[in-house]
Each structure stands twice: as C-alpha cells, then as structure tokens.
Amino acid sequence: MTAGVELRDLRMTFGSFTALDGVSLDIAAGEFVVLLGPSGCGKTTLLSILGGFLTPASGSVHIGGQDMTRVAPKDRPTTTMFQDYALFPHMTLLDNVGFGLRMRGMGRRARWGKAQEMLELVGLPDAGGRYPHELSGGQRQRVALARALAVDPQVLLLDEPLGALDLKLRRQMQDELKTIQRRVGTTFVHVTHDQEEAMAIADTIVVMNAGRISDQGPPRAVYLTPRSLFSAAFMGEINLIPGTGDGGGGGGTFRTPLGTLPLPASGAQTLCIRPEAIGTQPAALPLGPARLVDSAFFGTHHRCHFAPLAAPDLRLIAHLPQGAEPQPGMETPLFAHTHTLLEGHP
Incomplete structure (x- = not known):
C-alpha cells in the first residue's frame, strides 16, 4: 500500500527559535x-x-x-529509518527484519x-542467519531498509540514511534505493543536506531554508530554473x-558590473x-572578454576562474570541456547559453 501526504500550514517553535514557519506541502x-x-x-523537524x-x-x-496530526507514531501508517540503522546486535538478520512484524503479533514462520x-528485495538473500557485526556499512543499511519495508508502511521516512557511508558506497546505495522504491511503490520522504544525493534519487526536491520552503520541483527544474536566490x-x-x-x-x-546586457529585466535582479x-x-x-586567473582539471571538465576585463575584481566560474587547454593569463570572450533572472540581490 501507499498513500499521499498533505501538510498544511505547519508551525513549530523551540523556545524563541522558529523551526517551521507555515509549511504546506x-x-x-x-x-x-x-x-x-x-x-x-x-527538514528534520518536518520529518x-x-x-x-x-x-x-x-x-x-x-x-x-486521514488526519494524523495528533496520532502516535505506532498508530500511523509510517515507518522511520534512521541514520544509525539501530539494528539489534544480538539478533540474526531475519529476526531484525521481522522485529516489527513480531510486535504486531505475526507468528514466527x-x-x-x-x-x-x-x-x-535488498540483495541479501543468503544472509538471514548472520548478525549485524558481520556486515559492512552498506549491508547494514540494506537490512535497516528491509526492516522498515517489512511492515508495509504507506509512507517510509528516511532521516539521512546514507550519511555515514563513503562516497563510492553512497552513490551505489542511491541507485539501489531508487530502484527499490520504484519496485515497491511506497511513498518515500527522504531528508538530506547533500545536493548530489537529492538530484540522484528524487522525483521532487523540496529546498528548505529558515523553516520555510524556498523551492520545490523536479531536480532539473530546481537546478536549472530555481525560484529563489537561496535555492x-x-x-x-x-x-x-x-x-x-x-x-x-x-x-x-x-x-551589471560586466556592462549592459540585453535582458528583459526590471528593477533590482540577479543574473544566475x-x-x-x-x-x-x-x-x-x-x-564580454575575460582573463583566465587559474584552472583545475576535474576529469570530466576544467574548473576555471575568469576575471572579466570590464570588472577585474569579479570572478566567474566556468566549466570548460575536458579537451580544452586553458592557460592562466589567456584572454577570451565568454558566453552563456542558459541563465535565470531572479528578483533581488544576494
């Protein structure tokens, strides 16, 4: 089973600190x-x-x-998967994964x-008799996911579950997490501070700042056409x-400091x-023309810092193609093939 979620005008304070300020989603x-x-x-308060x-x-x-605003966690159609996984060290993986079902009165068999x-489902078909200390970090993460899904939640909540993994394993688990979510069809709500992780797995990214939603939409839209300077x-x-x-x-x-550009802008705006x-x-x-200050090779591209001749104190960051040969001090005209204009100044 799966279910939709409606959040309406949520507000939350801790003393004088406002954690959520009218969030609807x-x-x-x-x-x-x-x-x-x-x-x-x-984001964690919202989760x-x-x-x-x-x-x-x-x-x-x-x-x-159904209104769940004041319903206890155990009575909600949700399950939460935490970053530390919280597996029971004295239980086999079968017992760990089946623990929630045991609490619901399901028989052993x-x-x-x-x-x-x-x-x-999570790729550990022969590991049921093993114990958590015998597993790698990625395998423990899979067991925690299996346990969370075993109780058939309508909504699965994930609180930075990949944060403790190294970069290579985290990318592998991002792919697997998305594949599993598509297979089971459960609604997933995932918290992270990692932009790359969000881009890799999300159908919808919700960017939050200071207790409010700053932007939301598919990864491509949030990245290429952001709705706020913060986003x-x-x-x-x-x-x-x-x-x-x-x-x-x-x-x-x-x-602009670069000179006058042919853009349909009105008032104070920022070119992104x-x-x-x-x-x-x-x-x-x-x-306009710019001088290359320095560059670094990142494998897929050269990350370059340019100083526009019209504004020598300004720095523009450009990713030039892998086959380019940028030389510090060289001067070249620069062009942008996409851009966004947003209200206000940073």
Whole structure:
C-alpha cells in the first residue's frame, strides 16, 4: 500500500527559535520526495512531525486522507529509518527484519517468510542467519531498509540514511534505493543536506531554508530554473551577478558590473548562471572578454576562474570541456547559453 501526504500550514517553535514557519506541502502517493537544506532549516523537524515524534504548534498532517496530526507514531501508517540503522546486535538478520512484524503479533514462520522476502528485495538473500557485526556499512543499511519495508508502511521516512557511508558506497546505495522504491511503490520522504544525493534519487526536491520552503520541483527544474536566490546558491555552484533592469520593451537592458546586457529585466535582479553554462563559443548571452586567473582539471571538465576585463575584481566560474587547454593569463570572450533572472540581490 501507499498513500499521499498533505501538510498544511505547519508551525513549530523551540523556545524563541522558529523551526517551521507555515509549511504546506502535497506529496503524491508513490512519490519519492527529498527534503533538502542546511542544518537548522527545518527538514528534520518536518520529518519528525510527519512520523508523529513531534506535535506541531499549529497546522495539520493528513496521510491517505486521514488526519494524523495528533496520532502516535505506532498508530500511523509510517515507518522511520534512521541514520544509525539501530539494528539489534544480538539478533540474526531475519529476526531484525521481522522485529516489527513480531510486535504486531505475526507468528514466527510467517514473519520469517516476510523477512526473507525483504532480504531478497535488498540483495541479501543468503544472509538471514548472520548478525549485524558481520556486515559492512552498506549491508547494514540494506537490512535497516528491509526492516522498515517489512511492515508495509504507506509512507517510509528516511532521516539521512546514507550519511555515514563513503562516497563510492553512497552513490551505489542511491541507485539501489531508487530502484527499490520504484519496485515497491511506497511513498518515500527522504531528508538530506547533500545536493548530489537529492538530484540522484528524487522525483521532487523540496529546498528548505529558515523553516520555510524556498523551492520545490523536479531536480532539473530546481537546478536549472530555481525560484529563489537561496535555492540557486544552495544547489551547487553558480555565478550570481547583481544588476538593474530598465523594464523597457524590445528585450530591455540590464546594467551589471560586466556592462549592459540585453535582458528583459526590471528593477533590482540577479543574473544566475551555472558554471557549465559558460563557455568560449558564441551563445545566446555574451558576457564580454575575460582573463583566465587559474584552472583545475576535474576529469570530466576544467574548473576555471575568469576575471572579466570590464570588472577585474569579479570572478566567474566556468566549466570548460575536458579537451580544452586553458592557460592562466589567456584572454577570451565568454558566453552563456542558459541563465535565470531572479528578483533581488544576494
């Protein structure tokens, strides 16, 4: 089974600190949603309220159309998977995975059968008789996932479950987590501060800041067309160039430290350009000539710092192709093939 989630105007304070400030969010049944943001942004508080571990000061939580705002965690159709996995060291993996079923009164044979099914789902079909200390970090993570799914939750809540893994294993588990979610069809709500992780697994990314939702949408939209300056800056590297538009017709003009650019801007706005959108080949938006200050080879690209001749103190970050041969001191015209304009200045 799976269910949709409706969060309405959630507010939560801890003393004088406002953890959530009027958060509303709709999650479709079977959707993989990632709550993303820096420490203290409210994402873990929101997950705790959804799981019933915290009661909001105001607002409501509906799961599958039922009001769950003040329902205890054990009575909700949710299961939470924590970062430390919390496996019982004295139990075999079959007993660990079947523990929730045991608490619900299921007989040994039936729960072991279900536990074995879940271990097969996460790629550990022959590990039922082993103990947690015999496993790698990635294997323990899989067992914790199997245990969480064994009770057939309508919504699975994941609190930074991949945070303790090394980079290579984390990327592997990201792929496996998404594959398993598609197979079981359960609604997943996943908390992380890792932008790359969010991009890899999410159907929808919800970017949070200071207790509010700053942006939300599919990974591509949140990255390429952010709705706020915070979201633009948080989702990886970006060049932020403040300017003022004249609001005129015919495309208008936009005055920046680089000079006047042909952009339909009005008032104080910021030009946002991803490093990979800047190159030396003619494109839609000319940025003027610049001098290469330094560069580093990252395998897939050269990460370059350019100083525009019109604004020598400004730095533009560009990702030039793998086959380029950037030399410090060289001068070249720069162009941007995509950009976003957002209200205000950083």
